Amino acid sequence: MSAAGKFSEYIDDMSGFSEDLFCDIVRKSTEKVLSQTEICTISHLLYSKGFFEGTSGNISRRLSDDRILITPSGKAKNTLIPEDLIITDLNGSVIEGEGKPSSEIKMHLAVYRKRADINAVIHAHPPYSVAYCISEKSLDLSVMAEAAMILENVPVLKYARPSTDEVPEHLDPYLATNNVFLMENHGLLALGRNLKEAQYRAETLEFTAHVNSIVVSMGGGIKHIK
Numbered sequence: 650m651s652a653a654g655k656f657s658e659y660i661d662d663m664s665g666f667s668e669d670l671f672c673d674i675v676r677k678s679t680e681k682v683l684s685q686t687e688i689c690t691i692s693h694l695l696y697s698k699g700f701f702e703g704t705s706g707n708i709s710r711r712l713s714d715d716r717i718l719i720t721p722s723g724k725a726k727n728t729l730i731p732e733d734l735i736i737t738d739l740n741g742s743v744i745e746g747e748g749k750p751s752s753e754i755k756m757h758l759a760v761y762r763k764r765a766d767i768n769a770v771i772h773a774h775p776p777y778s779v780a781y782c783i784s785e786k787s788l789d790l791s792v793m794a795e796a797a798m799i800l801e802n803v804p805v806l807k808y809a810r811p812s813t814d815e816v817p818e819h820l821d822p823y824l825a826t827n828n829v830f831l832m833e834n835h836g837l838l839a840l841g842r843n844l845k846e847a848q849y850r851a852e853t854l855e856f857t858a859h860v861n862s863i864v865v866s867m868g869g870g871i872k873h874i875k
């Protein structure tokens with residue numbers, strides 16, 4: 650007999666508790682633990698690569714139609730442990746967790762509400778991307794095949810004070826058609842069908858910004874891919 654079968658036999662006097670319900674609870678619990686671990690791993694990795702300074706930045710992942718897992722406010726990304734992460738619904742109400750969700754949760758929720766295909770969001774402040782958020786120079790994506798293919802198009806969102814309603818408002822016009830964004834005088838935002846995809850997009854953007862910066866500092870012309 651399966652573990653689920655034994656369990657439902659053991660509790661067969663509990664009305665409404667079925668084997669299907671048991672399996673659903675186990676599945677959701679397993680997915681939560683895997684998602685917590687994955688967010689912590691990527692947080693530590695991106696911190697070590699200079700994507701977060703101090704307690705900045707935030708990462709989230711969709712758990713179900715009405716639940717997301719998000720990093721807490723005020724914790725450095727290299728110290729995160731699975732228990733620090735917060736579960737909220739799509740209105741931002743805390744369902745599980747001790748701390749407060751990231752102050753940028755409105756931006757994350759706007760993504761999950763509008764994009765059913767997106768299951769992960771990363772917001773970070775890596776220096777070369779931030780430099781292009783501040784500079785009047787445009788980031789040139791047509792210098793490397795990876796940048797052109799993975800990033801396609803990177804809109805620069807008009808400045809909005811962090812954590813205000815203006816952040817999702819400035820994102821909204823571009824959200825249906827883009828997956829990577831520069832936020833004026835602030836940082837980057839990368840979306841993905843999963844956390845790995847969001848991570849690769851964020852890393853590709855920072856690498857492209859870094860190379861662009863070196864090429865600009867060298868002076869002279871730029872060879873574009875044909």
Ligand SMILES: [Zn+2]
Nearest residue numbers: 705706811836
């Ligand atoms: Zn930020």
